[in-house]
Amino acid sequence: MTPWDPQQYQRFSSERSRPFFDLLAQVPDDNVRYVADLGCGPGELTHSLLSRWPEATILGVDNSPDMLAAAARLPVHAQLQFVEADLATWRPDQPLDRIVSNAALQWVPDHASLLPHLVSLLAPQGVLAVQMPRNFDEPAHRLLAEVVRQEPWASLLGSWRERFFVETPTWYIDTLDHLGLEVSLWETIYYHILTGPDAVLEWMKGSGLRPVLTRLSQDQHEQFLSVYGARLRAAYPVSSAGTLYPFRRPFFVARREEKAV
Ligand SMILES: C[S@@+](CC[C@H](N)C(=O)[O-])C[C@H]1O[C@@H](n2cnc3c(N)ncnc32)[C@H](O)[C@@H]1O
Incomplete structure (x- = not known):
């Protein structure tokens, strides 16, 4: 399991949260009583589901635990709970009307x-509404x-070795179709313009x-970041707008229902 640094993760919160809202814009609103956000991270986006x-x-x-400690600092709400669990094995105590997962399933194998x-x-x-990155061929x-x-x-x-577990868009469509879901899948490249x-x-x-x-170790960090950072600077030049960072992300929204044959 990877230890996380919520503060560092949230440095680009606007770029990282936009796909969550783009995903949620395609999720229907009927009969929503019980919802899970899998791989919820520091919890602010999960918290936003209370108003939705x-x-x-x-x-x-x-x-x-680091991400959940950040989530624990959010305002308490009777209808919001955070659970420490592996999303690959976790089971809720009743069926879920919506499962949302933003930028998390790529960390989970198989x-x-x-x-x-x-x-x-x-x-x-x-x-089931999911967004993951699919930019692993990019210079970074x-x-x-x-x-x-x-x-x-x-x-x-x-x-x-860096390893993420994202299949092709057609694989997700076929797999979800075989599982009996109606699926809508799309892919977007965000051209993030990063500052700093x-x-x-x-x-x-x-x-x-x-x-x-x-x-x-801490000393080794500095050396590693200096070597890797120099290569990134050459690959991602800074323009007057900032640093352009293209980022491909597939999304799917899949509904469990009986399909007409
Ligand atoms: C990139 S962050 C995304 C956080 C949040 N969904 C967001 O959009 O800001 C990925 C999160 O997935 C969590 N995660 C990765 N593998 C997991 C697993 N097997 N079970 C539960 N959470 C996991 C990490 O701890 C991390 O908080």
Whole structure:
């Protein structure tokens, strides 16, 4: 399990939260009483679901004590609960009308097993709404792979390699269709314009670099970030607008219902 730094993660909260709201814009509002946000992180987006569905009970599920400590600082609300659990095995005590998951399932292996499990948690007519990144061929990730293969990092990090678990859009459509869901899937490239020095490095420090940083000592961090940061600066030049950081994200909204044959 990766230790998280909620403060670093939230440095780009506007860019990171926009896909959540773009996903939610496509989620229907009928019969929403019991909702889970899987991989809820620091919980602010989970909290925003209270105003979207004021009659519902909202559960935020995450396996990071650091993220949940940040969520615990949010205003208390009788209809909002946070649960520490692995989303791959967690079971609610009643069927869910909506499962929402923003930027989390890419960390969880074996979607061929995960999706049937999540669908089994849905009430009839329940909806599974998911957004994940699919930008792992971008320079930020290619350069990270290059640096971790070099010494001294190769010896320090052992067999660790960046690994995310995102399948192709057609795979999700076929899998959800076979599970009996009506699915709508789309993909967007956000052209984030990041501000501040070493903006892509700062972004990666809040997400993709977490597993690396937690395997290195403080001194080793500085050296690693200096080498990786120099490569990122060359790959993502700063323009007068800021640092352009293209980011591809697939979304799907899938409803459990009997389909006409
Ligand atoms: C990039 S953050 C996204 C947080 C939040 N959904 C958002 O959109 O801001 C990914 C979150 O997924 C959580 N996560 C990753 N694997 C998980 C697992 N197996 N079970 C529960 N949470 C997990 C992490 O702890 C982290 O909080």
